[in-house]
Amino acid sequence: MTSTTTLPGQRSGARRQRSNATGPLNWLVVPALILFLVFAIVPLVGVLLLSFTNWDGIGAITFAGVANWLRAIADPKMYHALGLTFVIMALSWVIQTPISLLLGVFTAGSQKYRALLAVLYFLPLLLSSAAIAIAYKALLDPNFGLAAGLHLPFLAQDWLGQPQLALGVVIFVVSWQFIPFHTLIYQGGVRQIPRSLYEAAEIDGAGRVKQFFYITVPQLKYTIITSSTLMVVGALTYFDMIFVITGGGPGNATRNLALDMYLTGFMANQMGQASVIAVVLVVLGLGLALLLQRLGGKDNNGSQLEGM
Amino acid sequence: MEHKPASRRSFLAFAVVTPLAAWGLTACGTSGPGGGAAGSSSASIWSLTGAPGETIRKDTVDVFNKANPDNQIKLTFFQNDAFKTKIKTAIGAGEAPTMIYGWGGGGLKTYAQANQVIDLTAWLTENPKVKDRLFPSAFGAATVDGKIYALPNETVAPIIFFYNKELFAKAGVQPPKTWDDLMSLTTTFNDMGVAPISLGGQSRWTSMMWLEYMFDRVGGPEVFNDIFAAKANAWSNPAALEALTKIQDLVTANGFIKGFSSITADSNADQALLYTGKAAMMLHGAWTYGGMKNDGGDFVKNGNLGWVDFPTVAGGTGDAKNTTGNPGQYMSISAKASGEEQASAKKFFAEGLLTPAEVTAWIKSGAVPIVTGIEDQLAATDDKDFLTYVYNLAKDAPNFQQSWDQALSPTAAEALLNNIDQLFTKSITPEKFASNMNATLGQ
Numbered sequence: 033m034t035s036t037t038t039l040p041g042q043r044s045g046a047r048r049q050r051s052n053a054t055g056p057l058n059w060l061v062v063p064a065l066i067l068f069l070v071f072a073i074v075p076l077v078g079v080l081l082l083s084f085t086n087w088d089g090i091g092a093i094t095f096a097g098v099a100n101w102l103r104a105i106a107d108p109k110m111y112h113a114l115g116l117t118f119v120i121m122a123l124s125w126v127i128q129t130p131i132s133l134l135l136g137v138f139t140a141g142s143q144k145y146r147a148l149l150a151v152l153y154f155l156p157l158l159l160s161s162a163a164i165a166i167a168y169k170a171l172l173d174p175n176f177g178l179a180a181g182l183h184l185p186f187l188a189q190d191w192l193g194q195p196q197l198a199l200g201v202v203i204f205v206v207s208w209q210f211i212p213f214h215t216l217i218y219q220g221g222v223r224q225i226p227r228s229l230y231e232a233a234e235i236d237g238a239g240r241v242k243q244f245f246y247i248t249v250p251q252l253k254y255t256i257i258t259s260s261t262l263m264v265v266g267a268l269t270y271f272d273m274i275f276v277i278t279g280g281g282p283g284n285a286t287r288n289l290a291l292d293m294y295l296t297g298f299m300a301n302q303m304g305q306a307s308v309i310a311v312v313l314v315v316l317g318l319g320l321a322l323l324l325q326r327l328g329g330k331d332n333n334g335s336q337l338e339g340m
Numbered sequence: 341m342e343h344k345p346a347s348r349r350s351f352l353a354f355a356v357v358t359p360l361a362a363w364g365l366t367a368c369g370t371s372g373p374g375g376g377a378a379g380s381s382s383a384s385i386w387s388l389t390g391a392p393g394e395t396i397r398k399d400t401v402d403v404f405n406k407a408n409p410d411n412q413i414k415l416t417f418f419q420n421d422a423f424k425t426k427i428k429t430a431i432g433a434g435e436a437p438t439m440i441y442g443w444g445g446g447g448l449k450t451y452a453q454a455n456q457v458i459d460l461t462a463w464l465t466e467n468p469k470v471k472d473r474l475f476p477s478a479f480g481a482a483t484v485d486g487k488i489y490a491l492p493n494e495t496v497a498p499i500i501f502f503y504n505k506e507l508f509a510k511a512g513v514q515p516p517k518t519w520d521d522l523m524s525l526t527t528t529f530n531d532m533g534v535a536p537i538s539l540g541g542q543s544r545w546t547s548m549m550w551l552e553y554m555f556d557r558v559g560g561p562e563v564f565n566d567i568f569a570a571k572a573n574a575w576s577n578p579a580a581l582e583a584l585t586k587i588q589d590l591v592t593a594n595g596f597i598k599g600f601s602s603i604t605a606d607s608n609a610d611q612a613l614l615y616t617g618k619a620a621m622m623l624h625g626a627w628t629y630g631g632m633k634n635d636g637g638d639f640v641k642n643g644n645l646g647w648v649d650f651p652t653v654a655g656g657t658g659d660a661k662n663t664t665g666n667p668g669q670y671m672s673i674s675a676k677a678s679g680e681e682q683a684s685a686k687k688f689f690a691e692g693l694l695t696p697a698e699v700t701a702w703i704k705s706g707a708v709p710i711v712t713g714i715e716d717q718l719a720a721t722d723d724k725d726f727l728t729y730v731y732n733l734a735k736d737a738p739n740f741q742q743s744w745d746q747a748l749s750p751t752a753a754e755a756l757l758n759n760i761d762q763l764f765t766k767s768i769t770p771e772k773f774a775s776n777m778n779a780t781l782g783q
Contacts, residue, residue, distance in 0.1 A: 088450060088454075088750075088751075089428050089429065089432045090428060090431050090432045090450055090451065090454045090456060091450070091453065091454035091456075092454070169604060169607070170607060172602060173602065173603060173604075173607070173609050174598070174599035174602050174603070175597075175599070175603070175609060175612075175613060175618060176609055176612060188599070189599070190598070190599040190601060190602050191599075191602050192542055192601060192602040193541070193542070193599055193600065193601025193602045193765065194601075195767075278542075279542070279544075280758075281542065281544070281601070281758075281761050282542075282601050282761055282762075282765050282767075283758070283761050283762040283765060283767050283768075284758065284762075295754060296754075298425055298428075299750065299753075299754040300750055300751040300753075300754035300755070301428075301450070301749075301750040301751055302751060
């Protein structure tokens with residue numbers, strides 16, 4: 033948290049001078065700051081405090097010391113949920129990134145049919161997670177779902193009953209839901225790449241594939257980092273869709289950390305234990321976001337367009 | 341052309357905000373219509389949406405309000421799942437409505453232990469008329485440490501063993517009387533290419549109903565009573581282990597429809613399997629009768645839906661008349677409500693709940709209200725066979741076991757459903773199930 037506030041100080045001297053010149057404008061940040069404090073920092077501290085207590089959500093809050101933390105450290109279910117969170121994160125990144133990148137490049141073209149297709153691709157963005165989950169649950173019903181409707185027996189799998197299949201379904205639906213969003217990010221990124229780079233490459237005799245790997249991908253470096261950060265940190269909080277579609281089952285096969293937190297807190301009424309998971313989620317989210325930012329390299333505030 | 345890389349600030353802000361989105365869930369609980377702070381002599385109540393309960397509750401409150409201008413009841417409706425979360429949060433925040441609707445058992449116990457609901461024992465003793473006309477079996481789940489904290493109301497919903505008469509006639513077999521019958525029927529129907537038993541296993545409480553009956557049939561009510569009383573290693577009772585093993589045998593014999601773990605009860609797909617003839621038997625709540633009547637075309641009307649008592653187990657000690665399910669719905673009075681509000685609520689309890697008009701409305705909807713002496717009314721309906729069966733089952737049951745997930749504390753119930761899921765997919769053994777559940781005793 034401290035680094036957010038010290039950041040402006042790290043900027044160049046010139047920048048600092050300019051911000052001093054517009055000093056009174058800093059007051060404009062106050063409303064946002066208050067909202068951030070009330071809705072982000074205060075609950076955050078609250079959750080940290082709750083993690084050292086026992087509370088069933090109804091009765092009195094009693095101090096529990098580090099008991100909840102010790103139980104979490106000793107709990108194999110916690111490690112399972114943690115591992116699962118990373119598996120979902122990694123697999124959904126591996127699936128989403130190439131597809132969104134290619135679709136983004138494709139829809140960035142100015143052809144009319146591409147604009148039309150782009151609209152179709154973006155349709156899932158309009159649906160809420162819960163609606164998507166309910167729709168998929170109905171489609172995957174082995175007796176009355178897609179398999180029966182289309183008379184395709186191979187689709188009549190025990191989709192939500194086999195641990196591996198259920199995990200696959202979750203990752204598929206997550207990807208289906210979020211690829212349009214990341215496609216949109218990449219589309220914007222690709223459209224910012226100067227045409228002159230491609231023109232120069234064409235003169236040098238580079239084909240489409242070479243242009244893609246030597247111009248598009250490197251120019252999209254920051255877009256990739258942004259998109260990946262959203263995917264990775266977002267994967268920590270996949271909850272609504274999984275809650276509706278599998279409820280964490282079969283067994284614990286799709287019970288990731290966010291879902292584990294909800295079930296522990298609101299189903300099992302163990303708010304203290306759930307707060308421990310919440311704190312772990314925050315720390316992981318912050319850590320991953322910082323790590324990805326570092327991957328951008330030391331000159332991550334520099335321009336890719338030097339000399340243009 | 342200026343390229344603006346995303347600043348570190350926005351990354352950090354995002355990293356902070358995203359995990360917080362998860363806590364946003366907690367924030368949802370505090371807004372909305374508040375508790376009984378409104379008028380001095382007006383009491384508030386939250387009720388559930390959905391037919392037929394929503395209309396019935398609204399009608400009875402309207403009638404009561406008209407008759408009692410000085411004791412107005414303020415009614416707010418919530419969707420079932422939203423209600424369950426919201427009522428907990430509201431009680432925790434001290435903003436509960438005057439009357440707290442619920443399902444008794446473990447949930448009520450947490451309210452009672454936190455002194456959030458008032459003890460109604462004395463009031464019920466002073467007003468025997470309120471108590472005596474209700475099913476005695478309904479009061480078990482309203483009682484915590486010998487004190488009654490809630491008034492049972494609405495309808496009784498035992499779990500019924502349904503079967504498809506058409507398929508049974510086609511196979512030339514009789515409904516099962518014993519567990520061995522059931523196992524041999526499993527083979528018969530599998531050979532016929534029909535799934536023996538429909539099960540919406542993804543919902544988990546559906547699978548739990550099998551265990552509730554099996555524990556009783558093998559070892560009698562004592563097995564679960566020990567668990568409820570949190571006696572050490574109560575889940576490892578030999579009768580419990582036998583019941584768990586028998587259930588896994590049934591899973592192994594393909595007793596339950598293939599892919600049952602992908603079938604949900606909330607979509608009513610499990611009922612559809614029975615009335616479309618894809619499965620021959622189904623264990624489900626009495627409330628599914630109405631659903632099958634509405635959705636199943638002529639299935640119920642043509643008399644193709646059959647029902648019998650749950651099979652007995654050879655050597656088992658449970659009475660074949662014992663049943664399980666929801667003995668009723670429950671209403672408590674918030675301890676945080678003012679004296680006037682509590683008085684209004686009590687007046688509503690005595691005069692507004694299960695009035696003759698409400699009883700008739702419930703019966704008309706195809707349910708059995710928890711009031712004694714309604715045999716004639718039931719016998720006059722189109723569904724007299726089923727309703728009379730349910731009425732007698734509930735009234736005469738030597739033991740009416742409340743659904744486990746309601747009877748146990750929320751903490752234990754969550755672990756129970758999780759372990760049941762694993763038991764039915766055979767990813768844990770009965771012994772492992774028992775030891776996992778023993779760890780939750782007393783929680």
